[in-house]
Amino acid sequence: METAALANLFKLFATDIECVVLNACYSEEQASALAQHIPYVIGMSKAIGDQAAIKFATGFYSALSSGESVEFAYKLGCNVIQLDGITEHLTPVLKK
Numbered sequence: 001m002e003t004a005a006l007a008n009l010f011k012l013f014a015t016d017i018e019c020v021v022l023n024a025c026y027s028e029e030q031a032s033a034l035a036q037h038i039p040y041v042i043g044m045s046k047a048i049g050d051q052a053a054i055k056f057a058t059g060f061y062s063a064l065s066s067g068e069s070v071e072f073a074y075k076l077g078c079n080v081i082q083l084d085g086i087t088e089h090l091t092p093v094l095k096k
Contacts, residue, residue, distance in 0.1 A: 003029055003030050003033045004033070006030055006033065006034065007030075007033035007034055007036065007037065010034050010037050010038055011036075011037040014037040014038060017038050018038070018039050018040060018070065019038070019039065019040040019041070019042070019070045020034055020038050020040075020041045020042070021041075021042045021057070021060065022034075022041070022042065022043045022044065023042075023044070023048075023053050023056065023057055024044060024048075025044055025046070025047040025048055026044065026045075026046060026047065027043035027044045028043040028044060028045045028093050028095075029043075030043060031043025031093065031095045032095055034095075035095035035096065039070075039096065040070040040071075040074075040094065040095070040096055041094075041095045042060075042074060042092055042093065042094050042095070043092075043093055043095065044091050044092055044093070045090070045091055045092075045093050046091055047091075048088055048091045048092075049086070049088060051084070051086060052081050052086045052088035052089075052091065055077075055080045055081045055084050055086065056077040056078065056080065056081055056092050057077070058077075058080060059073070059076040059077035059078075059079065059080030059081075060073045060074060060076065060077035061073070062076070063076045063077070070094075071094070074092065074094045077092060078090070078092055
């Protein structure tokens with residue numbers, strides 16, 4: 001999907017969406033574009049393996065469901081990757 005088209009789509013829902021997670025390889029460019037309209041967007045700076053992506057999602061969504069902030073959830077997601085000994089803990093990037 002074209003980055004501008006995706007950003008324009010999320011612009012339409014900007015008042016209703018607080019956070020978008022693009023848990024896909026090389027999604028940092030799209031995350032930057034979406035962050036022009038959405039308060040928090042997480043993308044991946046490079047390729048991310050399935051295990052790292054799953055670990056990130058597990059930590060991130062667990063923190064959110066416990067009432068933590070998006071920023072805390074992002075940090076926990078990265079830390080869960082690192083705790084598992086996976087070196088991709090710097091791959092997720094948070095755009096604000």
